[in-house]
Amino acid sequence: MSSHGNSSTANDPRQPSAAKPFVQQSVAPQDLPVDYSGFIAVMFGVAGVMFRYKLCSWVAIIFCAQSLANMRNFETDLKQVSMAMMFAVMGLVTNYLGPRPPKTT
Amino acid sequence: DGEDDDESLIHNTLPLRSSPLTQSDPDPEPTPDPTSQDPDANQYSEPPSRPSSSSDLPKPSSTSFEYWDEDEFEGLPVEQPPLETPKIPENATPDDPSSDPKTAPKPIAATSPKSYTVEIVCGSFLIVFAINYFTGKRENENIALAWAVKFASKDSIFDKNFSLLGVGDGDDSPLLLKEGQNVFKFHASGRRYCQGLLATMELKSRHDLISRMYNLVVPCSDEISFEVYMNDDAMDHLVFAVAKKKAAKWMQKEIRDLQRFANMVSPPSGRKWVAEELAVISESKEVAGDLITEVVLEQVFGEKAFEKFGKGFISIHFSDQQPGTHKKMLLFKFALPDANSMADMTRLVALVPYYIDLVGRYRLSTQARSKTEITRMKIAQEAHREEQNARQEALQRKKAERKKLLEEAESKLGAEAIKRKEAKERARQMKKSMPRVKMTRAH
Numbered sequence: 001m002s003s004h005g006n007s008s009t010a011n012d013p014r015q016p017s018a019a020k021p022f023v024q025q026s027v028a029p030q031d032l033p034v035d036y037s038g039f040i041a042v043m044f045g046v047a048g049v050m051f052r053y054k055l056c057s058w059v060a061i062i063f064c065a066q067s068l069a070n071m072r073n074f075e076t077d078l079k080q081v082s083m084a085m086m087f088a089v090m091g092l093v094t095n096y097l098g099p100r101p102p103k104t105t
Numbered sequence: 106d107g108e109d110d111d112e113s114l115i116h117n118t119l120p121l122r123s124s125p126l127t128q129s130d131p132d133p134e135p136t137p138d139p140t141s142q143d144p145d146a147n148q149y150s151e152p153p154s155r156p157s158s159s160s161d162l163p164k165p166s167s168t169s170f171e172y173w174d175e176d177e178f179e180g181l182p183v184e185q186p187p188l189e190t191p192k193i194p195e196n197a198t199p200d201d202p203s204s205d206p207k208t209a210p211k212p213i214a215a216t217s218p219k220s221y222t223v224e225i226v227c228g229s230f231l232i233v234f235a236i237n238y239f240t241g242k243r244e245n246e247n248i249a250l251a252w253a254v255k256f257a258s259k260d261s262i263f264d265k266n267f268s269l270l271g272v273g274d275g276d277d278s279p280l281l282l283k284e285g286q287n288v289f290k291f292h293a294s295g296r297r298y299c300q301g302l303l304a305t306m307e308l309k310s311r312h313d314l315i316s317r318m319y320n321l322v323v324p325c326s327d328e329i330s331f332e333v334y335m336n337d338d339a340m341d342h343l344v345f346a347v348a349k350k351k352a353a354k355w356m357q358k359e360i361r362d363l364q365r366f367a368n369m370v371s372p373p374s375g376r377k378w379v380a381e382e383l384a385v386i387s388e389s390k391e392v393a394g395d396l397i398t399e400v401v402l403e404q405v406f407g408e409k410a411f412e413k414f415g416k417g418f419i420s421i422h423f424s425d426q427q428p429g430t431h432k433k434m435l436l437f438k439f440a441l442p443d444a445n446s447m448a449d450m451t452r453l454v455a456l457v458p459y460y461i462d463l464v465g466r467y468r469l470s471t472q473a474r475s476k477t478e479i480t481r482m483k484i485a486q487e488a489h490r491e492e493q494n495a496r497q498e499a500l501q502r503k504k505a506e507r508k509k510l511l512e513e514a515e516s517k518l519g520a521e522a523i524k525r526k527e528a529k530e531r532a533r534q535m536k537k538s539m540p541r542v543k544m545t546r547a548h
Contacts, residue, residue: 013458019269019295022303024282037315058227062315065231069238069313072285 037067038080045087049094057091064088234314241311242286244444248327249289249306251444253280256454257291266458267302268295286312298339298465302457303332306441327441328419331457335433339465340425342477345396346386347406348420353384362426365484377402380411388480391473396423396463405452414452417442421456423464426481435460 041063048057064085071077257263257270257280264270271278272292282290287308294301308327310316344366348356357363363386370385370393372378379385379397383406387393397406405414419438427434437457442449469477515523 013266013296013462014268015297016268016295018297018300019267020301021269021278021294022272022282022290022292022301024272054223055227058223062227062230062234065234066313066315069234070285070310070316072288 032073035067035070035077035080037063037070038077038084041067041084042080042087045084045091048091049087052091052095054092054095057088057095060084060088060091230314237314237317238286238312241313241317244311245287245289245308246283248308248441248444249281249283251447252306252329252441253291255447255451257293262451262454262458263293263302266296266461267293269293286310296458296461298336299461300334300336302334305330305332308441329439329441331435331437333435333437333457333461334431335425335435335461335464337433340423340433341467341469342388342425342474342481343392343464343467343469344388344424344426345392346420346422346424347379347383347397348386348422349382349418350384352420353386356420356422357386360422361428362424363422366424366426366480377407379406380408380415383411388477389473391470395467396460398463401456401459405456410452414449416440417450417453421460423460426484435464 041060044056044060044063047053048055048060064081067077067081067084071081255261270291270293271280272282272290273279280291282292284290287310289306289308291304291306292301293304296302306327306329309320309325344362346353346356346360346363346367353369357367357369367386367388370387370390372385373390373394376394377399379402385393385397387396402410404410405418411418417440419440420436421438422436423434424436425433435457437453437460439450439453518526
């Protein structure tokens with residue numbers, strides 16, 4: 001159904017002269033898709049560090065992994081992911097290795 | 106959490122039974138912090154088996170924080186806690202099962218009811234996540250490559266229609282551009298009537314376990330959308346779309362140019378028309394009739410043909426009033442079959458070059474054109490007016506803000522400051538009214 005028999009040059013649709021190479025239009029950073037998993041990771045990371053819940057830190061690590069997996073362009077996402085990762089790891093370290101918090105019962 | 110384990114291996118601060126490892130355990134962490142107890146100087150040293158390397162005796166001061174976990178010593182059969190150690194009322198939060206990382210040598214695992222469920226669950230989830238990342242990534246790549254091989258390789262349909270294929274500029278340029286793990290772009294250019302074509306494949310994010318689980322609840326499918334950038338002279342005043350009934354209603358409401366220029370077209374009597382479940386949106390019936398040609402009906406959109414070939418069809422949308430930089434575009438949106446049944450969408454993809462030629466050659470009749478001319482003029486004026494009063498509004502807002510600022514400044518200044526300001530103001534006025542005396546500098 002498409003332009004049939006285009007071996008005959010007469011109706012060959014191709015016009016090499018009009019060929020334009022692909023130009024990647026740069027999309028402005030602010031209207032990029034928002035990286036929700038990075039954001040959730042930071043939330044859990046901070047919670048993990050503040051309330052010393054191991055679960056929060058582990059969940060933060062998981063969401064960090066997700067936002068690493070979905071990372072499209074590197075500059076903007078990397079900042080957020082590395083921050084989230086730092087919070088999560090800090091939460092884990094303080095939870096496992098740091099001194100026990102003086103429990104305020 | 107590999108690094109987690111080794112770190113804790115070295116830094117095994119559990120005071121109770123020091124395996125030889127901790128005997129010479131380097132204390133990597135210079136703990137300046139007075140409250141954090143030097144892990145070696147543990148109070149509860151178990152006399153018989155551990156030659157206490159640390160010299161200091163258990164400090165009676167309750168303020169110094171002994172790294173000693175009462176929970177850990179619950180139900181300890183052997184040791185009888187020596188009396189002199191100050192009783193720490195509480196230290197481990199009962200609900201936070203403080204436990205060593207699972208692989209560290211656990212001196213007390215057998216005895217204390219430490220639950221490692223959190224670690225095990227999250228650790229295994231991470232491992233499964235990593236495995237799924239790689240398999241999902243390869244699966245997405247296979248689908249994209251299968252499509253490219255079928256439609257963009259040597260003497261395939263796009264090769265016959267476009268002289269330049271692929272995203273690079275050379276002739277051996279890569280065919281697909283990978284954006285993230287589930288978006289692939291294909292570019293083709295060099296054809297009459299159009300500047301180029303951009304195909305974007307948005308696949309399900311199979312590489313991401315969490316969104317895979319999310320997709321179990323909220324289904325989403327692989328889609329490919331073609332954007333054909335038409336030449337200015339190649340496309341007449343045309344707003345036209347075909348989609349399934351429900352999608353068409355949504356498009357009519359949501360998409361600006363369809364909303365303003367076009368409306369639903371009822372099937373004309375006396376000629377064959379698109380399949381029952383499809384709906385046509387167009388600026389005029391006549392244009393719709395011209396664009397739904399016999400060939401298209403018989404190949405794809407006709408009743409019988411649509412059952413067989415149209416299952417991947419989502420929508421087509423041609424318009425010369427597209428928002429964004431490029432005004433004249435043809436948009437095709439299809440669902441992608443899985444990797445090894447790409448042949449099913451051959452006819453759908455064949456629609457693309459067919460419509461490029463059809464729209465490229467299509468010219469409105471005079472009176473149809475005059476009608477479209479009027480509506481476009483009206484819409485253009487409306488847009489212009491909107492822009493103008495938006496600008497005026499902005500102006501007024503700025504003026505109001507400036508006035509507010511001035512008043513605030515005034516109220517802040519004291520009374521005499523206002524007087525001084527007025528005096529200066531008057532002096533300035535006076536000077537301005539003085540006759541101007543021109544002075545030039547000696548060259």
